[in-house]
Amino acid sequence: MAERYVTVGREGTHESEIKRSRFLCTLAPAGSEQAAREFIQRIRRQHPGATHNCFAYVIGADGRVHKAGDDGEPGGTAGTPMLQVLLRREVRDVVAVVTRYYGGIQLGAGGLVRAYGGAVSAALDELGTVERHKLAQVTVAVDHQRAGKLENDLRAAGRAVHGVRYGSQVTIELSVPEEELAAFRAWLADATAGSAVAEVTGAAYF
Incomplete structure (x- = not known):
């Protein structure tokens, strides 16, 4: 692609x-x-x-x-x-x-x-014309205690948050440029003391 x-x-x-x-x-x-x-x-x-x-x-x-x-x-x-x-x-x-x-x-x-x-x-x-960029679709699972702050931090960092779901854990869906995935994972680990899990679920253009 x-x-x-x-x-x-x-x-x-x-x-x-x-x-x-x-x-x-x-x-x-x-x-x-x-x-x-x-x-x-x-x-x-x-x-x-x-x-x-x-x-x-x-x-x-x-x-x-x-x-x-x-x-x-x-x-x-x-x-x-x-x-x-x-x-x-x-x-x-x-x-x-x-x-x-x-x-x-x-x-x-x-x-x-x-x-x-x-x-x-x-x-x-x-x-x-407009330019559309391919972004990785990422799902982040985090505990309820850290979810609110993490969502705020993501938005403050300019990340495209598409949705938040509440269950046994809080799931945050967002888009990340593929070339920034490694840096994002490192940032996420630091922001949540390693407690959040990020999974790439696909890719889409925005």
């Missing part, structure tokens, strides 16, 4: 006009192929009168899952240049749909490539 990747933080649309054709590029985060396909269908329903709704998406931090569609434009002139922009700019977990309303003037193959790729690039510039 990649340590970090770039994605779009929100859904948004950028509109441009080229030789009287309107190009509306709508971008959105997408954590799965199903989410990307559902988004594409939603945009198509929103623009039933459009000439084309071309798409591209890149799923996964490594970008291995990706697909593009020309929706009736000449092969390779729409979805592929859209996808190439996403891959070149290393944007992941993202779906792009460019909706075209034909203006009566043909653009030619080269013009279409520039129009569709340019629409995605301009939309990315307008919406901006």
Whole structure:
């Protein structure tokens, strides 16, 4: 898994006009192929009168899952240049749909490539991107006597505490950058006189 990747933080649309054709590029985060396909269908329903709704998406931090569609434009002139922009700019977990309303003037193959790729690039510039980092998911088990102070110390240290559960022991769930795990374990042992136990339960992006 990649340590970090770039994605779009929100859904948004950028509109441009080229030789009287309107190009509306709508971008959105997408954590799965199903989410990307559902988004594409939603945009198509929103623009039933459009000439084309071309798409591209890149799923996964490594970008291995990706697909593009020309929706009736000449092969390779729409979805592929859209996808190439996403891959070149290393944007992941993202779906792009460019909706075209034909203006009566043909653009030619080269013009279409520039129009569709340019629409995605301009939309990315307008919406901006966010960086997501891979963090280890850690569960800390500690006795009730030390739990309150430990939770306060964790938050004061800037740790991302996600939840606290009370049972025979208190379980604190938090995220820690993987490269800081060894230092965190040492800090935890010092803060609790060695009484707390930390277990890595997985990894997730934040």
